[in-house]
Amino acid sequence: MGVSPTMKEPEFxxxxxxxxxxxxxxxxxxxxxxxxxxxxxxxxxAFRRLERTRRRRGSLVWLGTSAGVAAGLALLxxxxxxxxxxxxxxxxxxxxxxxxxxxxxxxxxxxxRAAEPTSALAQVPDPSINTPPRVPAEAPSAPAPTEAKxxxxxxxxxxxxxxxxxxxxxRGAGLQGEVALxxxxxxxxxxxxxxxxxxxxxxxxxxxxPGGAMRGEAAWLRVRAARDAGRLDEALASSxxxxxxxxxxxxxxxxxxxxxQIYQDNRKDCAQAASxxxxxxxxxxxxxxxxxxRRAGCLEQLGRTSxxxxxxxxxxxxxxxxxxxxxxxxxxxxxx
Amino acid sequence: MELEASFNLRLVDDxxxxxxxxxxxxxxxxxxxxxxxxxxLGVCDRDLxxxxxxxxxxxxxxxxxxxxxxxxxxxxxxxCITQARQARRRARVSxxxxxxxxxxxxxHLVSQPAFCEDxxxxxxxxxxxxxxxxxxxxxxxxxMEGVPGKQIAEILRCPEATVWRRLHYARETFRAALGAKxxxxxxxxxxxxxxx
Numbered sequence: 440m441g442v443s444p445t446m447k448e449p450e451f452x453x454x455x456x457x458x459x460x461x462x463x464x465x466x467x468x469x470x471x472x473x474x475x476x477x478x479x480x481x482x483x484x485a486f487r488r489l490e491r492t493r494r495r496r497g498s499l500v501w502l503g504t505s506a507g508v509a510a511g512l513a514l515l516x517x518x519x520x521x522x523x524x525x526x527x528x529x530x531x532x533x534x535x536x537x538x539x540x541x542x543x544x545x546x547x548x549x550x551x552r553a554a555e556p557t558s559a560l561a562q563v564p565d566p567s568i569n570t571p572p573r574v575p576a577e578a579p580s581a582p583a584p585t586e587a588k589x590x591x592x593x594x595x596x597x598x599x600x601x602x603x604x605x606x607x608x609x610r611g612a613g614l615q616g617e618v619a620l621x622x623x624x625x626x627x628x629x630x631x632x633x634x635x636x637x638x639x640x641x642x643x644x645x646x647x648x649p650g651g652a653m654r655g656e657a658a659w660l661r662v663r664a665a666r667d668a669g670r671l672d673e674a675l676a677s678s679x680x681x682x683x684x685x686x687x688x689x690x691x692x693x694x695x696x697x698x699x700q701i702y703q704d705n706r707k708d709c710a711q712a713a714s715x716x717x718x719x720x721x722x723x724x725x726x727x728x729x730x731x732x733r734r735a736g737c738l739e740q741l742g743r744t745s746x747x748x749x750x751x752x753x754x755x756x757x758x759x760x761x762x763x764x765x766x767x768x769x770x771x772x773x774x775x
Numbered sequence: 776m777e778l779e780a781s782f783n784l785r786l787v788d789d790x791x792x793x794x795x796x797x798x799x800x801x802x803x804x805x806x807x808x809x810x811x812x813x814x815x816l817g818v819c820d821r822d823l824x825x826x827x828x829x830x831x832x833x834x835x836x837x838x839x840x841x842x843x844x845x846x847x848x849x850x851x852x853x854x855c856i857t858q859a860r861q862a863r864r865r866a867r868v869s870x871x872x873x874x875x876x877x878x879x880x881x882x883h884l885v886s887q888p889a890f891c892e893d894x895x896x897x898x899x900x901x902x903x904x905x906x907x908x909x910x911x912x913x914x915x916x917x918x919m920e921g922v923p924g925k926q927i928a929e930i931l932r933c934p935e936a937t938v939w940r941r942l943h944y945a946r947e948t949f950r951a952a953l954g955a956k957x958x959x960x961x962x963x964x965x966x967x968x969x970x971x
Binding site for chain 1 (some may be wrong): 793794795797799802805807810811812815823824827828831832842877895896897898899900903917918919921923924935936938941942943945946949950953
């Protein structure tokens with residue numbers, strides 16, 4: 440079973456040419472099979488199902504653990520009350536014996552162990568009532584909000600609280616304030632789905648931090664918020680400015696896709712839309728797939744028959760093409 | 776590729792922070808890749824929906840622990856390989872149970888698509904089914920997903936030389952199963968004398 444010491448271990452070629460790149464039946468078969476492997480799956484429906492399952496599993500985990508946590512808390516509370524009740528009884532007896540005006544003076548001389556509950560009891564108007572003192576919900580001097588705390592709120596799904604928290608942190612200057620203001624705008628847009636309010640925060644960001652470290656991210660957020668708020672001229676103008684900036688180069692696909700959608704869906708301007716979608720020709724993934732198909736449709740609407748036919752043919756060579764049947768139908772219609 | 780990698784890392788960061796749009800975008804980007812990959816690894820259509828869902832449930836659960844030493848796609852492929860193995864195991868068990876209980880197989884209850892619509896896929900699936908699991912994974916990743924050898928070695932957690940060896944034998948078997956002429960074997964030792 441093992442290799443004979445006198446025989447040389449065979450060497451296998453590394454990075455051989457891929458079968459898909461060869462001329463012949465195998466390559467054609469693999470290309471056709473790739474389209475079929477990727478076809479007929481509804482990603483949106485799968486995502487909805489995924490989220491339902493996640494929520495259901497989260498509920499089951501929550502139900503399971505909350506019962507345990509509740510039991511633990513109940514035990515803790517019971518044990519705490521049992522241990523704590525002795526101290527107030529002893530002290531109320533002391534308070535009864537002493538005039539109220541001298542309570543604080545008397546207890547200040549007590550050892551520190553008794554000092555805390557005594558000062559709390561001094562607030563109780565009727566010492567004969569054995570009720571625990573009211574403990575304030577928050578300490579009198581609450582600590583200043585921190586970015587970490589804001590992110591905790593966000594992770595817990597308390598987006599409104601997180602936004603308020605970041606806005607509080609953003610009152611400060613410097614990078615911390617800048618990042619916090621950007622995060623407030625981003626959460627307002629992504630989490631609260633309020634593009635107009637996000638645009639207000641972004642306007643504040645641009646005023647306070649014109650050359651800030653997050654200006655690229657802020658500009659991209661502004662483009663998307665303006666689009667969602669229906670401020671399309673602003674979206675187009677800001678996306679055009681972003682495209683020519685260094686930060687925008689990394690986002691070129693997203694920007695052209697967004698601009699193409701605005702031109703085609705909102706402005707009904709197929710000429711401009713096609714010129715945007717052309718930048719996504721050849722891009723893998725759902726966005727590239729949709730953009731190529733839309734471009735072909737735009738060219739067809741513009742009456743550019745041969746360009747449209749070429750575009751549909753190009754589309755059909757995509758390994759991940761989702762609208763194969765539609766493209767074939769349009770192509771055969773164009774060729775008639 | 777660097778832009779893609781940095782965009783993916785930003786996407787991961789946003790997902791970890793609880794950004795629902797980022798999570799939606801991540802699913803939109805990787806769902807077609809994951810589901811097609813699971814199919815190529817032998818997950819049948821009946822189990823594909825569940826297997827793909829399980830992949831993304833794992834992604835969502837362990838994304839905060841994702842170490843950026845490897846690419847996101849490497850990690851995703853690994854999760855898919857594990858889920859495919861589990862799905863195939865479940866399918867074998869249920870097939871055995873159906874045989875024992877003499878239940879009608881599910882395939883016979885659903886009308887089959889026309890032969891021409893997925894003929895290529897069936898031929899390729901038949902050829903892939905002839906490969907052992909390790910060779911199949913290496914073959915699918917290299918020939919069909921276009922993943923470089925070094926990344927395949929990371930995904931499969933084996934040396935790169937092992938990847939090339941598995942690929943060599945996988946290509947032979949695949950071609951033979953398709954009816955094509957197999958490649959000529961290496962000059963040195965015969966296949967049986969080397970450990971797979």
